[in-house]
Amino acid sequence: MQKIIDFIKQIFFTNDFIPLHEPRFIGNEKKYLNECIDSTFVSSVGKFVDQFEKEFALYVGSKYAIATVNGTAALHISLLLADVKKDDEVITQPLTFIATCNAISYIGAKPIFVDVDLDTMGMSPKSLLDFLENNCEIKDNNCINKTTRKIIKACVPMHTFGHPCKIEEIKDICEKWNIVLVEDSAESLGSFYKNKHTGTFGKIAAFSFNGNKIITSGGGGVIVTDDEVLAKKAKHITTTGKIPHPYEYVHDQIAYNYRLPNINAALLVAQMENLDNFLTSKRQLAKIYKEFFSNENITFIKEPANSKSNYWLQAVLLNTKKQRDEFLEYSNKNGVITRPIWKLMNELDMFKDCQTNKLINAKYLEERIVNIPSSVRL
Ligand SMILES: *Cc1c(COP(=O)(O)O)cnc(C)c1O
Numbered sequence: 001m002q003k004i005i006d007f008i009k010q011i012f013f014t015n016d017f018i019p020l021h022e023p024r025f026i027g028n029e030k031k032y033l034n035e036c037i038d039s040t041f042v043s044s045v046g047k048f049v050d051q052f053e054k055e056f057a058l059y060v061g062s063k064y065a066i067a068t069v070n071g072t073a074a075l076h077i078s079l080l081l082a083d084v085k086k087d088d089e090v091i092t093q094p095l096t097f098i099a100t101c102n103a104i105s106y107i108g109a110k111p112i113f114v115d116v117d118l119d120t121m122g123m124s125p126k127s128l129l130d131f132l133e134n135n136c137e138i139k140d141n142n143c144i145n146k147t148t149r150k151i152i153k154a155c156v157p158m159h160t161f162g163h164p165c166k167i168e169e170i171k172d173i174c175e176k177w178n179i180v181l182v183e184d185s186a187e188s189l190g191s192f193y194k195n196k197h198t199g200t201f202g203k204i205a206a207f208s209f210n211g212n213k214i215i216t217s218g219g220g221g222v223i224v225t226d227d228e229v230l231a232k233k234a235k236h237i238t239t240t241g242k243i244p245h246p247y248e249y250v251h252d253q254i255a256y257n258y259r260l261p262n263i264n265a266a267l268l269v270a271q272m273e274n275l276d277n278f279l280t281s282k283r284q285l286a287k288i289y290k291e292f293f294s295n296e297n298i299t300f301i302k303e304p305a306n307s308k309s310n311y312w313l314q315a316v317l318l319n320t321k322k323q324r325d326e327f328l329e330y331s332n333k334n335g336v337i338t339r340p341i342w343k344l345m346n347e348l349d350m351f352k353d354c355q356t357n358k359l360i361n362a363k364y365l366e367e368r369i370v371n372i373p374s375s376v377r378l
Contacts, residue, residue, distance in 0.1 A: 001330045007292055008336050008373055011285070017335040018373045021313065023216045024278065026378070028270040036266040044239070046262025052269050053222070059272070060189075060197040062205075062224040064231035067260035067268075068238055071186040071208025074221035075103035077238055077258060078204045079154060081223075081230045082180040084109050088153040089145055089355075091131070091179070093123045094344040095362045096158045099208075100184050101345050104156070112145070112152070113346045113356040120304045121315075121341075121365055122165025123157035129173050131357040136177065143177045147355065154180045159188035159198045161371070162214070162312035163304055167193050167201045182206075186221075189214050190279045190310035199224055204234075209264075214278055214312045215271035217264035281376040282311040289314055289372070301369070314374045315341070321367040328370060341369035 012018050036042060049067055057065035068074040084090060086108030092100055094113040104111050115127035136152060137144050143152040155174050157165050167183070174181040185199035186208035192198065199205035204227070209220035223234045236242075241255030260268075286302070286309075293300040299317040303309035318324040324340065331338040344359065344366050345351050 001327070002334075004296065005331060005334045005336050011288055012373060012375070012377060018337060019375065020337045020339055020371060020373055021212045022375045023211055024274070024376045024378065025270075027274045029267055032266040032270050033263065036263050042263040043261050044259035046265065048262045048265035048269050049260060052260075052265045052272070055269065055272055056222055057224065059275070060199055060224055062197075062200050063226040064224065064228070064234075066223045066231060066234040066238060067265060068221040068223060068258045069260055070219045071206055071210060071213075071221035072099040072103055073238070073256070073258040074206035074208070074223045075099060075156075075182075075184060075186075076106050077234055077256070078182050078206045078223055079103055079107055079109070079156075080237065081204055081225075081233055082154045082182050084153045084180075087150060089148065089150045090154045090156060091128065091152060092156040092184075092345075093158055093362070094346045094356065094359055095121060095160065095342060095365060096184065096345060097186070097342060098345070098348075099186065100156055100158055101351055105350070109153070110150075111345065111351060111354050113344075113351075113354060113359060113362075115357055115359050116160070116362050116365065117166065117304075118361050118365065120163050120165045121160035121301070121369070122163065123155075123170060124361065125166050125169035125173055127357050128155070128170060132173065132177050135355075138178060141178055143179050145355070152177075152179055154182050156182045156184050158184040158186070159191055161301070161315055162188045162191045162310035163301070164188065164191050164193040164198050164307040164309065166304075167198065171201050187213065187312050188310060189312075190275060191312075192308040194306050195308075200226075203227065204230060209268060209271075214282070214310055215268065215275055217260070217268040217271070220260050220264050220268060222260075278376045279310055282314075282374065283309075285374070285377060286311040286314060289316075312374065313371045315369050315371050317365070318368045318370060324368050324370055331372075336373060338373075339371045341366060341371070
């Protein structure tokens with residue numbers, strides 16, 4: 001075990017404490033922040049927001065991008081625009097960050113959990129199809145859950161740690177079952193499936209720029225879509241539903257104050273300029289880890305087939321839960337920060353009565369996956 005600790009300290013060029021993931025501000029961040037402050041346009045209107053949205057849409061190859069205060073807000077609005085309503089159901093994966101299920105719950109909808117694949121740690125198309133074929137029927141163009149008689153309106157797969165899930169197969173299944181595909185791409189900026197950027201397969205997708213993500217604005221998020229109507233609605237509903245007017249306050253619906261402030265966007269514009277450098281560094285780190293762990297009888301999680309991963313958070317698979325616990329204990333005690341993957345959502349109090357398909361892989365991974373230091377190396 002000490003050998004692993006020594007190795008990680010060596011590749012991060014330090015003998016001190018090594019965080020799991022820290023942001024890097026090595027470009028024009030301070031310059032743009034100063035510019036933003038000098039302009040006094042620090043709030044939700046300003047040139048950095050517009051610039052960021054244009055550049056982001058271009059980067060991922062979607063027609064529209066709408067910046068939001070955080071990724072959870074982006075997901076919440078994405079689900080509303082997918083027409084998810086109170087008492088609807090939404091299929092997602094149990095192995096995800098809580099934000100996915102929180103966003104579903106804000107609407108009064110309920111998650112259903114299907115299994116993940118071992119190679120992607122993301123939603124398994126096989127488990128999704130299995131659940132639909134055994135539990136659902138199409139009636140009046142809606143996918144109906146035969147157990148609850150509720151409408152399954154949307155499906156939210158997540159690209160775990162930046163590794164793309166089998167999104168094309170999931171998309172095909174959703175189309176056949178009249179379910180709207182919403183991608184939780186919070187972790188997958190810079191990740192591609194068959195050369196197409198994650199988040200551009202579904203009707204709509206959400207990304208996050210929280211402090212621990214691959215690029216950050218402190219807090220921030222973005223919605224992407226190719227649908228002009230949805231894009232307009234997204235901007236409107238995140239801007240308090242205000243009808244644009246030179247001086248009058250007229251609002252036409254109950255809406256949200258979810259727009260990303262210009263000052264956060266200033267940070268993001270600078271971060272975007274370094275995204276390709278960050279990706280190169282992370283993919284290099286993955287190569288180093290892969291080689292090292294292959295000699296340690298520990299499985300390093302590689303990008304799945306057909307994918308180019310951003311390797312946002314690097315992960316290893318320990319052989320047993322006991323080995324995992326020992327690894328967590330030893331590394332954290334010795335200044336190398338490591339974290340277990342999330343507890344399964346269906347085992348949390350709030351979601352323990354939600355319907356699930358057999359969750360065999362999710363349980364297996366929950367007990368064995370550990371994230372190891374993943375910051376961009378300078
Ligand atoms: C980070 C994250 C989000 C959004 O988080 P915010 O902190 O609100 O930006 C959503 N889903 C997943 C899977 C995430 O990792």
